Amino acid sequence: MAHKICVIEGDGIGKEVIPAAIKVLEATGVDFEFIHAEAGDEVFEKTGVALPEETIEKALECDAVFFGAAGETAADVIVKLRQILKTYANVRPVKAYKGIKCLRDDIDYVIVRENTEGLYKGLEAEIDEGVTTATRVITRKACERIFKFAFELARDRKKQGKEGKVTCAHKANVLKITDGLFKKVFYEVAEQYDDIKAEDYYIDAMNMYIITKPQTFDVVVTSNLFGDILSDGAAGTVGGLGLAPSANIGDEHGLFEPVHGSAPDIAGKGIANPTATILSGVLMLRYLKEFEAADKIERALEEVLAEGLTTPDLGGNLTTFQMAEEVAKRVEKY
Numbered sequence: 001m002a003h004k005i006c007v008i009e010g011d012g013i014g015k016e017v018i019p020a021a022i023k024v025l026e027a028t029g030v031d032f033e034f035i036h037a038e039a040g041d042e043v044f045e046k047t048g049v050a051l052p053e054e055t056i057e058k059a060l061e062c063d064a065v066f067f068g069a070a071g072e073t074a075a076d077v078i079v080k081l082r083q084i085l086k087t088y089a090n091v092r093p094v095k096a097y098k099g100i101k102c103l104r105d106d107i108d109y110v111i112v113r114e115n116t117e118g119l120y121k122g123l124e125a126e127i128d129e130g131v132t133t134a135t136r137v138i139t140r141k142a143c144e145r146i147f148k149f150a151f152e153l154a155r156d157r158k159k160q161g162k163e164g165k166v167t168c169a170h171k172a173n174v175l176k177i178t179d180g181l182f183k184k185v186f187y188e189v190a191e192q193y194d195d196i197k198a199e200d201y202y203i204d205a206m207n208m209y210i211i212t213k214p215q216t217f218d219v220v221v222t223s224n225l226f227g228d229i230l231s232d233g234a235a236g237t238v239g240g241l242g243l244a245p246s247a248n249i250g251d252e253h254g255l256f257e258p259v260h261g262s263a264p265d266i267a268g269k270g271i272a273n274p275t276a277t278i279l280s281g282v283l284m285l286r287y288l289k290e291f292e293a294a295d296k297i298e299r300a301l302e303e304v305l306a307e308g309l310t311t312p313d314l315g316g317n318l319t320t321f322q323m324a325e326e327v328a329k330r331v332e333k334y
C-alpha cells in the first residue's frame with residue numbers, strides 16, 4: 001500500500017529542495033503516492049488565499065505532508081496548517097554531522113516546541129492609538145500533552161544509548177502565571193517518568209547553554225515562540241538552517257518541513273542546500289515506520305557531507321539537484 005504524501009513545494013527554494021528530496025525518497029524504493037498541493041505567496045497573489053481549502057483537504061486525507069517553504073505568507077500558511085492538523089509537537093533535531101563546521105562534534109539533542117498555543121494563538125489587538133497587545137495562552141492540557149511527548153521521546157532515545165534527560169526552558173521568574181503553570185506541569189509529568197532525568201532553565205540562560213554546553217542536552221522542551229527562536233540559534237551551532245529539519249507531529253497527522261524559509265535571495269539559482277529537506281524526509285520515513293529506508297538516507301547523506309559533495313553554502317560546488325543525486329546514488333547502492 002503506497003504512502004500518500006501531500007507535497008506542498010510553496011515558494012522560493014521550496015520549489016527546488018522538495019523535488020530534490022523526493023528524488024532521494026524515491027531512491028529508497030518505498031512505495032509513495034505524491035499528491036501535489038499549493039500554498040504560499042504565489043497562490044495568494046493568484047487567488048487571494050495563501051492556504052486554499054483544496055490544499056487543506058489534501059493534507060487531511062494524506063498519510064503525511066511534505067512542506068517546502070512559504071514567503072511572506074509563511075505564518076498564515078504553516079501556523080494555520082499546524083493547528084488544522086493538530087500537530088502539537090514541533091520536533092527539531094540538533095545534530096553535528098561529520099564534514100560540517102560545527103561548534104562541537106558531539107552535539108546531538110532534540111528541541112521539542114509546543115506548536116499550538118503560547119503567543120501563536122493570534123490574539124493580538126490595538127487597544128488604543130499606538131497601543132497594541134498580544135495574549136499568551138498556556139493551558140494545562142497542552143502542557144501535559146507536550147511534556148508527555150518529550151518524556152516519551154527521551155525514553156526512546158535512552159534505548160539508543162542517550163542519557164535519558166528532558167530539559168524545560170521557560171521564563172517563570174517573569175511570566176509568573178503562564179510559565180509558572182508551564183514549569184509546574186513539567187515537574188508533575190516528570191514524576192511519571194522516574195527513569196528519565198528532569199531539569200529546567202530560564203530561556204535566556206538556555207540561549208547561552210546551547211552555545212557553552214550543547215553536549216549536555218538530550219531532549220529540550222519549551223513553548224512556541226521560545227522554541228522558534230531557540231531552534232534557529234541551535235541550528236547555527238551545527239552548520240546553519242540549511243541543515244535543520246523539523247517534524248510537526250500530532251495524534252493523527254504529521255507535517256515535515258525544513259526550518260529554513262523560502263530564501264528569495266537564492267531562489268532559482270539552483271544552489272539551495274537540500275540537506276534540511278532531505279533530513280525532514282528522513283523524519284517522515286521514521287514517522288511512516290520505514291526505518292530501514294530512513295537509515296539508508298541518513299547514512300548516504302553523512303557520506304556525501306563528509307566527502308564535501310555539497311552545495312556552495314557548505315563549501316562545495318554542486319547544485320541542489322546534483323547533491324541530491326549523490327545521496328540518491330548511494331541509497332540505491334545499499
Ligand SMILES: O=C(O)CSCC(=O)C(=O)O
Nearest residue numbers: 074075078079228259261
Ligand atoms: O514561527 C513560526 O514557526 C511560523 S513562521 C516559520 C518559522 O519561523 C518556523 O517554522 O520556525
